[in-house]
Structures are given as structure tokens and as C-alpha cells.
Amino acid sequence: MGIIKVRDLIYEYIRRDEEGNVEGITTAVDDVSLDIRQGDFVAILGHNGSGKSTLAKHLNAILYPTEGTVWVDGKDTRDDAAVWDIRQTAGMVFQNPDNQIIGQVVEEDVGFGPENMGVPTREIWERVEESLKAVGMYQFRKFSPNKLSGGQKQRVSIAGVIAMHPKCIVLDEPTAMLDPKGRGEVIRAVRALNDVERITIILITHYMEEVIYADKVYVMDKGKVTLEGTPREVFSEVERLKELRLDVPQVTLLAHELRREGFPMPKGVLTNQEFVEALDRCISEAGG
Amino acid sequence: MPIILDKVSHIYGEDTAMAVMALNNISLVIPDGQFIGLIGHTGSGKSTLAQHLNGLMKATAGNIYFNGEDIDAQDFDKKMLRSKVGLVFQYPEHQLFETDVFADVCFGPKNLGLSKKEIELRAYEALKLVGLEDDYFYQSPFDLSGGQKRRVAIAGVLAMKPDVLILDEPTAGLDPKGRDEILDQIARLKRETGITVLLVSHSMDDVAKYVDRIIVMNKGSVMYDDAPREVFRHYQELEEIGLAAPQVTYIMKALRDHGYDVSDEVTTIAEAREEISNYFARFAAARKER
């Protein structure tokens, strides 16, 4: 069994008006099943309101299924006794860097998780040091979080999660509020954790450039998983993604447009290198 | 109503040890009717510059002239300036406060002391300009989606009928479709009203398609101020300061490096498709001759 297994997950919430009367029921996640293997880099794509964040919050027992089951490392998230184990196993990084840093000094914030878990003082220091080093923020350990850039703050948040020694990190749009530089920093840190520490990554995003390195991509719409596969498979569906309010990387889009003009370009071109090679083949087919 | 900046500098915490030069000797002319992209990474001074243009921040040195008048002069009407140079902040939906959308949009014109009829007329026009359906007018702004809230907030500034509209990172936090919709809407309202629009952004991809002039800021100074394709020619220098040319520029660059005779002064997908098609047409013609 993989690190995360989701079966037939449905999550509904009841909308109420100002007097508290029921206005209706919204199904935010509608019959989703996932299997995520230890060590994978998984991306979940979807436009705002597609249910991707709601799904993410199920993976570390912040939300509980209305129907269906979520297992994290073999434990059912609805089992009250397992909640703290699950939250430690599947750490979570949120969108707004300001609203998830608790400490007034970087190192104290990173120590917050281990403190809550009851880790002995000396080990907390070891964990804080190694976690800050893993995201390249060790030299900022004595800083106030208020003096850091957005990308740096998100790396501190990631360090705060790593210090809990999770098997899996769920990142809920960690780059949505960052500038391109900050986005790059965060994605590099996340990829390094996946490559080096073999931590399972579940990245929720709507930036296409961030998912081309993923092992598997799920695309959500209206609470359902509507597309899944490798990045190449998913990005082959340019028209479908556009319908889903999503982009494809510009290079994929250009290849797609050329194919529509009659060029024999392959589907799902992901990098500039692939694009150049594909164009070379077009030339030779044209009789070069 | 052109805006002229004459050697404008702004220093935070002047006379303290922590003084930071946010703007360094900036001279610019913003004539009527241009669509300008103001690009820079976080901390480059672009937002600070934007707040100088409507008098929210005061230059520590230099002068700013609106329609020929010094905006820091004693008798200059700041309120008039703010209504003529509309500034939409980043995440503008965070400023919404009224019980319904329409009332919120009325806030700006109401502050101008206009008649009730004129206020409502302007609010209605502004909401139409941002493409919001009538059905939403009397809903609470807090019940709308992220993209809709942002439109309401932009309408709140448009309702003052500004001659210059400045938008600070209008696409931050929106999903790709939401981003395209809001940018297309801005481009349309630019076309329809002919006002000057200044788009503050850190994304070249966002602005390349729309603007006819790009001002690149770095460390409080203007680094480039030119037509987009001229600016993107310096893509290596742009990278050094944490910015990048549009992705298409890199694709074309890769093709050139590989020996393809295509122009790398291409900034949009449509132009790139055109350029590659033309290349193939030339290639086929050459073969035929042989």
C-alpha cells in the first residue's frame, strides 16, 4: 500500500444564510480516488474553486471525508487516535507565508512542530539545524520572519514541516503569492527534498511550469479528477486544459499551435530542447 | 493629462542608520493614452513609484507634475489628483467593505461630492466596464469569487473616472484563466475609454501581449524604458536582476542557437507561430528552386 490512498472520497459542506438556515449543499470533492507511492512527486492541478485545496486538507486530517476513506501511511484519517501520527506523517505547507509562521524568530518557528510532538530539547536543535540547511535558510536562523522575502518565508515554513520528520509533504499552492524569484526558490527546495531525502511531495498549484518535473499529475475540476497521467500525457490535452481554465507551458502551446497549422509536431512537448528536436524532425520529414 | 517626473527620489527612514533608497533620481514622462508595463521584481521600487504618481507618497527629492502642475505645491488639490490618477492596489479585494457590490463601487465618487444620480451612473458604468453582470450588483462583495471581487475593486477606482489607471499586480493570486480574463478586460477598457493604463507587474509574460511601452525598474532606478521588443533584447541582463523575457523569446533563442534562421525578437505565441511558418515556407521555396 502506498503512502496515501484515497477511496471514493466525497466532501460536502452545508451553506447557510445569515440566519443559519440551510441554503444548499456544496460538493467540494466528488468521488475522488488516488494512490500515491512513497517517494513520488505528485502534482494536483486545478483552477480556483476546483476542489484541490479541499482535497489537500483531507490528506493530513484537517478535514474529514463525508463519504469514502483516506488512509495516510495505512491509518484512516477518521480514527481519532491516529490524528497526530497522521499530521506528523503528512506535513502541510499553506498558501500565505505570513499566516503560518508562529515564531518570532526563524529557528523558533522551525522548532514549533517538534516542540508540539514532545521531542527532547537537544534533538529539537538538531532537527532545526538540519531542516534549515535542507532549504538553504540556515544563515537566517536568528532573523525575524517579518524581514524575509516571500520565498524565504515559504522555505522557513517548509523547514518547519521537515523538522517533524514527515514521510510526505502536502503543499497547498505554496507559490501563489510569490514573485517569479520566490517561486523558483520554493520549487527548487521542494524538488531537492524529493530527490535527496526521498520525501513524497504532493504539490497543489495552478502554475504549469512547476509540474513538468512531477511523476504524476492529477487535474481537478468541479471536485472530480478529470485528467491524470504523466505531465506529458496531461499536457497533450491542450484544448481540454483550456476548457478547465488552465494553461499549458508556452512551449507546449506553441508546438500545439504549429500542429494545428499542419506541422507534424508531437503532442506534449515540454521543454525548449524537445521543441528544437521536434522541429528538426519536421524539417527532415519535409524532405531535408 | 500627462504626468512628468523630474529627478524623483524617495528615501525611507531618511536621517536614520537604516535609510533605504527606494527611488533613485527617476525622470519619466507618461503621456496621454499609453499602455505601459512597469516591471521589476519585489523591492525594485515599482510599487513605491506607483504610489508617488497619485500623491500617496511624497518624493524626498525632485518634482512630479500632473498636467503641468507640481503635485507637492501648497494649494494643489490632492483629492482631485487621486480621482484623476486611479490607483488599484495589489489584492484590491481586501479593501471592499460595503454590504453590497454597488454601494462599494459608489464609495469613490461619493467622496468626490457628486450628486446621487451622477454617483450611481458612474458606479453602473464602471461595473459594466469591468464586465460584471447585473445579477451581482446587490450581492455582498464577500460572496463573490476571487476574480469577481477583484473586478469590483477595480470598478471602485474606475468609478472616479480617472484619466490614468494604475494597477499594481492585478493578476496576483488568480488562476490562469482568471488572469487572462482580467488582463483582457483591462485591455478592452483601455481600448474603449482611451485612458492611460500603467500595469505594474513582475511578469513579462503578463504584459508582453498588451503594452506598447515597458519600463523596467531595478534597485530604485529605471533600467530600461522602451518598446517591448527592444527591452526583451536585453533578456540576459533582465535575468540577472531576477526577471525574464517571455518564454517564447527563449524558444526562439534555442532555435537560433540550433542554426535556424528565425528572429528572436518575438514576444507572443502568435508571432512565434507566424515566424516559424514563414521559415518553413522559405525553406520549401528554396527546395523547389533546387
Place this chain on the structure above:
Amino acid sequence: MLRDITLGQYYQADSVIHRLDPRVKLGTTVLFIISLFVFQGVWGYLAAGLFLVLVIRLSTVPFKFMVKGMRSIVFLLSITVIFNLFLTPGEPVVQLWKLTITREGIELAVLLAIRLSFLIIGSSVMTLTTTPNQLTDGLEKMLRPLNKIKVPVHEIAMMMSIALRFIPILMEETDKIMKAQLARCADFDSGNLIKKAKSLVPLLVPLFISAFRRANDLAMAMEARCYRGGDHRTKMKPLHYEKRDYIAYVVVVCYLVCGIAAGRLIG
């Protein structure tokens, strides 16, 4: 730029006083304030003054920072002094129109001025040498016995430290919303009181909404990081008394004994 302000008035330095356990500093401050009211006569005040000078010298904080704290109470101080000066009955010294200054009045006024100044300077020494964070930690540990009578000491300390972290962020946010409304020609300054209060609505509503959103996000982030109150919790920076802290306690006790003795024997 608002984020750069330091809360409280911590003065960064590496002195003995800075390194003392916050509990020592809190306890000493309380004892010092009590001593100001217990000590009698000139010799008592001299003892307090000497003690204060010693601590200030050891803290390496420039004296002008201590005086800064005085500014806020100048008004209070002058009122107290004036009242005591004119309203204390006793042997008349100066007669000004209908007001009489008495010898007892002068004495009382001077002593009161000294007492109040010492009090303010004494507490400034503590806030200048202790970070707000250390203060909350110290308070939490000192007040732990109150847990037995169901006072949620850990929760109070946690709230204090979260408030300290978010106040600069909320101040910046206030500034931003204010500017955004100013850009819509809002007027926060003119008009009478009612009009001014009304003009704050466009500022306060967004600010509250934002504060609630942040609180909600933060609660979720804390839960996701296994926060479940003060039980089972370990500390990254636990408070331990060191040799210097015991020495400090001894010094304080000596000071108290000397002060009381001086008041009794000489004065």
C-alpha cells in the same frame, strides 16, 4: 517599513543583564518596585539609587534610552509633584498668593518624584534587556503554579506571543488599507467626531475581515503542525537557572536587607 519596528523597546546587546533568566529580571523588577515603597528615608533611596546605577552600568544600555521611558509620564509626574508641593499641611516656607509651600510638602514632593522616576527607570531596564519573547516565556514558567487553579497559563502566554508576532503585520495591513481607501479619495481627517468615526468604517471592516482570515489560517497551520495545547509539549529554549541567576538573586536579597537596615538604623 512598519514591519521593522521592534515591539516593546528591546535594546540589542550582550551584557550580563541581557543574559539573565527572564524570571530573575521579572522577579527583581517586582521586588525593586516594592522596595521603593518599603524603604524609608534618604538612606533607603540612596540604596535604591545605587542599585539602579549598578544595574544600568552592567546592562551597557545607554542612559538616554532609560530616560525615553520617562517622557510618557512627565505629565503625571508634574501633577503629583505640584499637588504634593502645595497641598501638604505643615511648616510654611514660601507663600505665593493663596498657595503655601510647606517644608513637609517639599520633602514629600521630592521623594515622590524620585520614587516614580526610579520605578519607571527600573521597569525600563527590564524591557530594554529582555525580548518580548523571553518575557512571555518567563511569565509562563513563573505563573505555572496558577495552572492548578485552572488558569490557562500556557494559552495566555501563547496568545501573547502570537499577538507580538502579528501586531507589526496588522499595522502594515492597516497602512495598506488606509492607502487603498485614500486612493479612492476617502477622507480620514476632516469633519467632527461623528464624521471621523464614520470615516473609519472603510478601514476597520476590511481590517477585521483580514484579521479573522489570518486567525483562521493560523489556527489551521498550528493544528497541522500538531499543536494541541501545553500538555506533552517540550521546549526548544527551556529556561534553566544558571550560576549567574543565583548570584543575581543573592545580590537582590543583599540589596533588600541593606536598604531596610539603612532605613531603620541610620534614618
